[in-house]
Amino acid sequence: DGGITQSPKYLFRKEGQNVTLSCEQNLNHDAMYWYRQDPGQGLRLIYYSQIVNDFQKGDIAEGYSVSREKKESFPLTVTSAQKNPTAFYLCASSLGTGRQYFGPGTRLTVT
Amino acid sequence: RKEVEQDPGPFNVPEGATVAFNCTYSNSASQSFFWYRQDCRKEPKLLMSVYSSGNEDGRFTAQLNRASQYISLLIRDSKLSDSATYLCVVIGGFSSGSARQLTFGSGTQLTVLP
Numbered sequence: 135d136g137g138i139t140q141s142p143k144y145l146f147r148k149e150g151q152n153v154t155l156s157c158e159q160n161l162n163h164d165a166m167y168w169y170r171q172d173p174g175q176g177l178r179l180i181y182y183s184q185i186v187n188d189f190q191k192g193d194i195a196e197g198y199s200v201s202r203e204k205k206e207s208f209p210l211t212v213t214s215a216q217k218n219p220t221a222f223y224l225c226a227s228s229l230g231t232g233r234q235y236f237g238p239g240t241r242l243t244v245t
Numbered sequence: 246r247k248e249v250e251q252d253p254g255p256f257n258v259p260e261g262a263t264v265a266f267n268c269t270y271s272n273s274a275s276q277s278f279f280w281y282r283q284d285c286r287k288e289p290k291l292l293m294s295v296y297s298s299g300n301e302d303g304r305f306t307a308q309l310n311r312a313s314q315y316i317s318l319l320i321r322d323s324k325l326s327d328s329a330t331y332l333c334v335v336i337g338g339f340s341s342g343s344a345r346q347l348t349f350g351s352g353t354q355l356t357v358l359p
Contacts, residue, residue, distance in 0.1 A: 169349075175351065176332065176349050176350060176351030176352050177289070177332070177349045222286075224288055224289075228347075232277065232336070233279060233291055233294070234334075234347070235291075236288035236289050236290070237288060238287070238288050239287070239288050241286075
């Protein structure tokens, strides 16, 4: 089946620890995105990548880092510098700038 | 002014009602438009694209008004299963400094009551 996978579904971490969220797609899409969603809020763009080995900051990139070494993979690291990391993280991909396909998301809780 | 704005929710309607949501966008150069549906604690899923001439998919109708710069989503004969958050997406025409061309609205929550 083609699609986007994110793992894990739920993640718990202690404050001060870095954590990496996985995102893999087998849709052969060039573009991939990371969003953050807080309760009752819309999606806010963290980072996006349009081609391998290149990525751009979104609106709320501070405290996050990404890599795009392979077309299929776009991992997101939430660093200890992120002040409020507890949120629902969504990865998406698209062919160009068209319709986006979303993964099931990762709920990160930092205590 | 936000680049993309949606009707504030929540909308609580009885089963069988017709409900409409609007989404306004600030840049007249925007090119593509979509409506997504997001269920509680799930990822957004594409509901329908919005075409210039308007388009219909069963009980759902999407329309684009370029002159007034808004898109709309009409749901007829609403069902309990329509309860969700509806997000509009606008692509193209924005110059935010990051070269990002896709913007999500903040979403409108719909609850269909029995």
